[in-house]
Amino acid sequence: xxxxxxxxxxxxxxxxxxxxxxxxxxxxxxxxxxxxxxxxxxxxxxxxxxxxxxxxxxxxxxxxxxxxxxxxxxxxxxxxxxxxxxxxxxxxxxxxxxxxxxxxxxxxxxxxxxxxxxxxxxxxxxxxxxxxxxxxxxxxxxxxxxxxxxxxxxxxxxxxxxxxxxxxxxxxxxxxxxxxxxxxxxxxxxxxxxxxxxxxxxxxxxxxxxxxxxxxxxxxxxxxx
Amino acid sequence: xxxxxxxxxxxxxxxxxxxxxxxxxxxxxxxxxxxxxxxxxxxxxxxxxxxxxxxxxxxxxxxxxxxxxxxxxxxxxxxxxxxxxxxxxxxxxxxxxxxxxxxxxxxxxxxxxxxxxxxxxxxxxxxxxxxxxxxxxxxxxxxxxxxxxxxxxxxxxxxxxxxxxxxxxxxxxxxxxxxxxxxxxxxxxxxxxxxxxxxxxxxxxxxxxxxxxxxxxxxxxxxxxxxxxxxxxxxxxxxxxxxxxxxx
Ligand SMILES: Nc1ncnc2c1ncn2[C@@H]1O[C@H](COP(=O)(O)OP(=O)(O)OP(=O)(O)O)[C@@H](O)[C@H]1O
Ligand SMILES: [Mg+2]
Numbered sequence: 001x002x003x004x005x006x007x008x009x010x011x012x013x014x015x016x017x018x019x020x021x022x023x024x025x026x027x028x029x030x031x032x033x034x035x036x037x038x039x040x041x042x043x044x045x046x047x048x049x050x051x052x053x054x055x056x057x058x059x060x061x062x063x064x065x066x067x068x069x070x071x072x073x074x075x076x077x078x079x080x081x082x083x084x085x086x087x088x089x090x091x092x093x094x095x096x097x098x099x100x101x102x103x104x105x106x107x108x109x110x111x112x113x114x115x116x117x118x119x120x121x122x123x124x125x126x127x128x129x130x131x132x133x134x135x136x137x138x139x140x141x142x143x144x145x146x147x148x149x150x151x152x153x154x155x156x157x158x159x160x161x162x163x164x165x166x167x168x169x170x171x172x173x174x175x176x177x178x179x180x181x182x183x184x185x186x187x188x189x190x191x192x193x194x195x196x197x198x199x200x201x202x203x204x205x206x207x208x209x210x211x212x213x214x215x216x217x218x219x220x221x222x223x224x225x
Numbered sequence: 226x227x228x229x230x231x232x233x234x235x236x237x238x239x240x241x242x243x244x245x246x247x248x249x250x251x252x253x254x255x256x257x258x259x260x261x262x263x264x265x266x267x268x269x270x271x272x273x274x275x276x277x278x279x280x281x282x283x284x285x286x287x288x289x290x291x292x293x294x295x296x297x298x299x300x301x302x303x304x305x306x307x308x309x310x311x312x313x314x315x316x317x318x319x320x321x322x323x324x325x326x327x328x329x330x331x332x333x334x335x336x337x338x339x340x341x342x343x344x345x346x347x348x349x350x351x352x353x354x355x356x357x358x359x360x361x362x363x364x365x366x367x368x369x370x371x372x373x374x375x376x377x378x379x380x381x382x383x384x385x386x387x388x389x390x391x392x393x394x395x396x397x398x399x400x401x402x403x404x405x406x407x408x409x410x411x412x413x414x415x416x417x418x419x420x421x422x423x424x425x426x427x428x429x430x431x432x433x434x435x436x437x438x439x440x441x442x443x444x445x446x447x448x449x450x451x452x453x454x455x456x457x458x459x460x461x462x463x464x465x466x467x468x469x470x471x472x473x
Contacts, residue, residue: 123311126273127325127377128300137324141315219315219357 008189012180019176020197026090026172027162030097031155037098038105043135045106046113060103068164071096076168093165093172101158108150112143145216152209156202163198173197226250227272227303227381227414231281234267234436241267243436244281249381249414254407256423257416259433260462265416266308268433269385272414273305286380301329304374305383308390310366312358318345318369319354322376330377337376344372348402364395371402382406382413389418424448432459 041060045053063071076092079085116139124134166175177194181187214221227249234242241264249255257265270276272283274296285302288295312321322344323337332340345351348368358366367387374382384403388396400422407413407426417423423430423444430447432439440447440459 117311117314119307119309119311120313122275123305123307124313124324126275126300126303126305127373128297128329129325130328133324133328137328138313138315145315219359222357222360 008180008184008186012184015176015180016173016193016197019171019173022090022171023159023162023173024201026093026097026165026170027159029094030101030162031158033094033098034101034158035105035151037102039109041102041106042109042113045110056106059099060106063100063103064107068096068100068161069167071100072164072168089165089169092168093162093170097158097162097165100161101154104154104158105151108147108154109143112147112150113139115146116142141216145213145220148209148213148216152206152213155205155209159202159205160198226284226286228284229268229272229281230283232268232271232278232283233280234264234271234276235279241436242271242279245433245436245438247431247438247441249412251380251412252410253412253428254426255414255429255431256427257414257431257433258418258420258423258459258462259439262435263433264436265433266385269305269383269414269416272383273300273303301377302379303381303383304377304379305385306367306370306374306387308386310358310363310370310390312366312369312373314358317355317357318350318361321358321369322373325373326376341372341376344375345369348372362395363391364398367391367395367399368402371399371406375406380412382411384413384415384417386416386418388422432462 041053041056044056072092075096076087076089079092079095080087121134121138124138162172163174166172166178169175171179173194177190181190184190227247229245229247232242232245232247233240245264245268247255247268257268259265267276271278272285272290274290278291283290285299288298288302290296290299313324316324319338319341322341323332323334326332326337326340327334342351342354345354348371350365350368350372353361353365353369358369361369370387387403388399391399396419400419403413403415404422404426415423415426427444429441430444431441432447
């Protein structure tokens with residue numbers, strides 16, 4: 001433990017909780033927005049809405065293939081300059097991570113939809129089922145089942161990526177670790193605890209993910225029993 | 226009535242159907258025979274609009290398959306049973322059967338389920354209503370496929386080699402159901418390699434060869450005088466099929 005003025009205080013615990021809250025908030029918000037956007041991009045792509053699809057694919061390719069830190073700087077410094085608007089670090093963090101998540105989700109969506117057996121979709125069409133019903137009742141549930149493991153590992157990865165947002169001044173869990181460490185000079189206590197927090201969050205995601213995976217793939221597993 | 230006139234279908238440079246004329250009257254059972262690659266599946270897929278036609282026309286009770294709106298009517302009138310069953314794997318047997326009635330015919334879920342249960346009962350699968358397709362044997366899957374098709378109360382049933390991915394025992398259980406349907410007066414076009422089955426259920430037999438109809442004869446004329454078929458190519462085909470059935 002620390003000593004004198006530089007020791008740990010109850011205030012550090014509050015700081016930790018605050019950082020955890022910010023990290024969770026950014027993670028959850030950007031995951032939800034990223035999922036929605038990613039699914040939309042994937043669908044536009046799947047239904048060959050050509051110009052829009054190509055444009056979105058170029059955007060999402062550039063998001064997947066450039067460092068998140070660069071994207072953060074671009075959004076945080078670039079967008080306010082370009083559009084003459086104010087941008088808080090938290091906003092920039094959510095925007096960047098949402099876009100980044102969406103880019104990966106789009107790829108997962110497309111590959112999941114494409115791995116569905118095409119013939120059953122033809123069968124569905126031959127019974128005059130409308131496109132939207134086929135999407136909602138046949139394509140969606142099956143691609144969700146196929147996508148689930150990929151989405152879970154993406155979520156765990158994106159949780160770790162949130163730690164980068166501290167570079168633009170977001171007081172997230174990692175930044176809190178930095179602050180407390182600088183004051184207490186106890187890196188071997190601070191960083192393992194911060195690391196453990198991320199680890200526990202990741203484990204929680206994995207556990208929930210596993211439950212969902214099992215639920216959505218029941219129909220594929222029964223045959224093997 | 227299904228009226229196919231001068232139907233041509235190309236895949237790129239490949240001419241698969243080269244001017245097919247075929248008429249199916251209500252109550253008729255027509256079997257389509259022909260060698261592999263002769264275009265039988267393609268013809269069926271043109272009728273339910275899964276393939277667009279290159280030229281010629283197909284009308285089902287006056288509805289034009291090449292018109293997008295009318296194709297929907299055609300699809301409501303024609304139900305297809307597929308070679309590989311093509312059930313929806315994530316839905317229970319009951320849901321497989323009720324999906325189209327609920328969303329296409331706007332039946333209530335309750336009515337659709339009652340009809341589905343009756344159909345399942347008639348093919349001896351009432352106890353399987355809640356299982357997933359993966360839990361069924363091939364023959365059971367195809368019986369569900371038939372129920373799914375019949376649940377739409379179709380005017381026409383299109384069958385594309387519905388038993389060719391089944392072993393003989395399962396083939397028999399599926400053919401028995403189809404024979405019963407034929408006796409009850411359903412109208413159907415059945416692509417098949419099962420000569421005996423064709424002989425038993427058909428009013429007419431159509432022989433397709435390399436995208437053309439080689440013969441379109443009432444069953445009795447087609448089979449007249451064992452082996453004494455007018456066209457040697459059909460005889461050759463039949464003898465080949467005979468061997469095939471013999472081995473199976
Ligand atoms: N989507 C497609 N694209 C290109 N060629 C195709 C396509 N579908 C079928 N063909 C070709 O058309 C020809 C006829 O195929 P089709 O499936 O209609 O034959 P078939 O009479 O049903 O044969 P089988 O008894 O083997 O089922 C074949 O040469 C096949 O390779
Ligand atoms: Mg075929």
